[in-house]
Amino acid sequence: MTANTPDAGYGPAVHPVVADVTRRLAERSAATRSAYLERIAAAASEGPARGSLGCANLAHGFAACGVSDKLALAGDVTPNLAIVSSYNDMLSAHQPLKTYPDTIKAAVSEAGGVAQFAGGVPAMCDGITQGRAGMELSLFSRDVIAMATAVALSHDMFDGALMLGVCDKIVPGLLIGALSFGHLPVAFVPAGPMPSGLPNKDKARVRQQFAEGKVGRRELLQAESAAYHSPGTCTFYGTANSNQMLMEVMGLHLPGASFEQPGTPLREAFTAEAGRRVLGHTALGQHHTPIGEQIDERAIVNAVVALLATGGSTNHTLHLVAMAAAAGIELTWDDFASLSEVVPLLTRMYPNGAADVNQFHEAGGMAYLIGSLLDAGLLHEDVRTLMGEGLSQYRLAPRLEDGTLTWVDEVKETGDTSVLRGVEEPFASDGGLRMLSGNLGRAVIKVSAVAPERHVVEAPAKVFGDQAELQAAFSAGELTGDFVAVVRFQGPQANGMPELHKLTPPLAVLQDRGQKVALVTDGRMSGASGKVPAAIHVSPEAKAGGPLALVRDGDPIRLDATTGTLEVLADLSGREPAEATADSGSGTGRELFAAMRGSVGPAEKGAGVFHL
Template identity: 70%
Template sequence: MSTPTVLHPVVAEVTERIAARSAASREAYLSRIRAAAQVGPARDSLGCSNLAHGFAACAPADKLELRGAAKPGIAIVSAYNDMLSAHQPLETFPALLKQAVSEAGGVAQFAGGVPAMCDGITQGRAGMQLSLFSRDVVALATAIALAHDMFDGALLLGVCDKIVPGLVIGALSFGHLPVVLVPAGPMTSGLPNTDKSRVRQLYAEGKAGREELLEVEAASYHGPGTCTFYGTANTNQLLMEVMGLHLPGASFVNPGTPLREALTVAAGHRVTGLTALGDAYTPIGEVIDERVIVNAVVGLLATGGSTNHTMHLVAIAAAAGIKLTWDDFAALSAVAPLLARIYPNGSADVNHFHAAGGIAFLIGELLDAGLLHGDVRTVAGHGLDRYRQEPMLADGGLVWRAGPAKSLDTDVLRATTDPFAPDGGLRMLTGSLGRAVMKTSAIRPEHLLVEAPVRVFDDQAGFLDAFSAGELDHDLIIVVRYQGPRANGMPELHKLIPALGVLQDRGHRVALVTDGRMSGASGKVPAAIHLTPEAATGGPLARVHDGDVIRLDAATGSLDVLDINLDHRVPTGGPPGEDAWVGTGRELFAAFRNTVGPADHGASMLAVTV
């Protein structure tokens, strides 16, 4: 079916609103990158000594090519390391990509590496306080890699939480260059997620030992590739495809397979043909426009993706001169139906989602419903219809065929005519406590409204101690504050999830309110997160006391303290002092902590200017 010419009116209205508020900043950004593009291959303007440094280590034939402007130079920027399962497969990609670029008539060089931090390893540890800041470090490192004026295009290799947004933000500073994102794919399915969740809760109650828990975790996270639950890493992959920055169908092909290798090679071929030296020039700064940003938000909402992207997409948009707000998320959430249930929003993992029809089916459904802009530029060509297709190996090569016309498993993936919910998997909450984000896709309807007395904690360790002491066995709303970007880098608070699940399973009405993060692992317990203004900057949460009553209502999008004027109180508690912001490298990031912006502005310390 062809893409409809008429968009859903709300999608059209939100896009127009974003374009209007972004007109000046977007025009300034486009003027800057178009001026850079007019210069031509930047290495032409390098002095002889500069250029000689740039190709000194190349093979003799590549040196000859790079001395002139006849062949495009392609940068490879990678987040490879072999500690993280998601990035371990990237080890072999540069050699494949160099050969592919050479076959396509270009020269590829490994331009730089960027750090890849694993939130799964650092959960509950001091290192987690650097996690969100690592996104901007990746952006800075990407900019350094591309700053040598040697390149006509780039291949960006990365998968997980902060890495992909950081790569894209960095690349947008070189928006005149075409860029293809190259994924590694998810690991094969391990222990069912329901079994893992069950043992985690038993451990939280003291009914399972550490050895049993470790066996379960090791059976879940068992090999090379991305973790298979639908957290930030896999949301990254889906969004890169919806935004047209991956080749069609590339996101969820397992590593170490012939199809994965063929897609990697195809990425090298493709980016070489997208440079200004060819006839299909497609710079990333022109690809990522207001329509593509709206497409990304709709893709996030329709799949109940990671709440981290309520920050990452704002930051990515800003890097392209586009002003995206949480109000835009809220408006689109009202009309974007929930079409997927992937753990923690259901029992299936991303491999099951892919097998049920995956992104090709999802994009086709959203296009046919007028919920995505189809008339956009992508690395695969003009128009998002190309992403209705899925890759396969046939006749000795890589080809694309039409994706499934219907879902192969309606417990995992559904059509817009039969969604899991009529609206998106995220809510924006507003009230006397400020603004917050809530993931609703895994929450039962009876838990969408919670009104209960508060128990206040200034860190997650205090909550866990109270839970272990049996102090929380009743209806309550847990407040964990001083967890925002300015307080301590906004760490994810996954350690809270099993205990909160235990309380809810005991029949209590419980919820969490925090200025910290929960990420894609937000599950069945209602959680108002990313609360802004945060407590450390004097936000209302700093003036909440034990026993106050909070009403969290996802249906109306409200979050309020009842019957109390918080303006009459002084803040209590506080973030860790400067003497606590040391160790595990944290002291090196003091400037980040003092500069970072609020969550609804992307939680970035990069002052993006155009």
């Protein structure tokens, strides 16, 4: 294996900023990327790795198989694929995965291979744990999933793998784990979104009414149950659906697979075809494509571009950095900022619009989005994918013809310009994410859902130790006048960096009343960051000695998304840092994660416990 280092030219079709960011990324990552490629080259072997297992080892590996699979795995000419799944039947997004292993096994067997269910990984839901102690395990679950994936693949039985997962930390964790076995080809197999239910804007309105005391718990639960109502992924464009978009633009999904609903013939065909494709990409196949070579600097830049063009989840300013690091690539927030200046916003999906992902899919979806970005030179076409060489095949719409999955017509037009547009007529001239920096540190802000007149807020600070304190102040009527809410000690070292969605309804109520409000926090807001300007992921965090620990009530703070600045307009010298007021050390399993809180890196480096 050799380093796939971008050259000086890229051809005339690639936007100069995209080319420059890719070049800088490659230069910055030269040593770590080369070391990674050498490591996965050393892990590769001539023929299946199971051929080097002792007889007792191998016998354990296929003891539960049928006779024909035992015979096949005893030799060294039949590829064996691992299936790693996040299936559970509590979470709607993962419930459809129950039947996928049997579908994959049958398809792989017909194609001349074997597939074994290698292991399961945990899958927790941020939607369930919002405002609960369990949310403090959420971010760390990504790295637990990565380790569980490595355990599943550690038996040297496999020539390729299929990753079954959907939601927030699951897909990044699966990819980080898969990249640690970068000598293997890998496909990601999604489940698809649930059918559209109560429109997201109506759900948000009821949430805000509940925060104001205008409706009760019964009405709120009815609204939530009408929005989240069946198997499949939640339909708003949060982290789960950003995950699916990223896997497709990185060539780890089949074209068009991301947003096909569960239970359709096309979804079944996608699942079976994923197994066949990986079979052909093994060292025993005709198109050997190790995932560690596939996910190179070009693929990472493509992922950032697509995230910006769709106004995707702010969580990926953490996850993409961590995923890139797992492939030896040093992605930085500065790369996001540089690309954001030239990548236009091409979609309007909740929370930055009224539509959901089903409407995006129906309007032309990923095929139209990728085609538009390719035509503008904003994506690298010369990447390796599940379809082979080149991203252009992802412009094509999938079809079932006599039961056979094929890709035929290029999607050249959007079906709904209120949801999806081309580069020539974008919703905004730059991406939906921006980076902030100043004497409070570095932060991320999602502006795609924030009205332009709210991109600059300067107001006195009101400081809180967690979101419960702010909610209590709201309920007591104490949040009057203009202010910047500083919610600190919410970073990865402090308490695992929970999402703070419970802050959105009260702050939105105050904003609608005419108050100027903003949020500054070292915690997360995720893909559902809404209409209130929020500087999140502040790094360094308060627990690590960041300036947030020095801020006091009344200190003037200026958040300026137009200039990219985050400043406290007060002299902080001579102040003693505040201490965290909430105990996050025990209960709901938090005591088991003390070692992770102690070793986790900063948000700007991906908030991971691995130092790759």
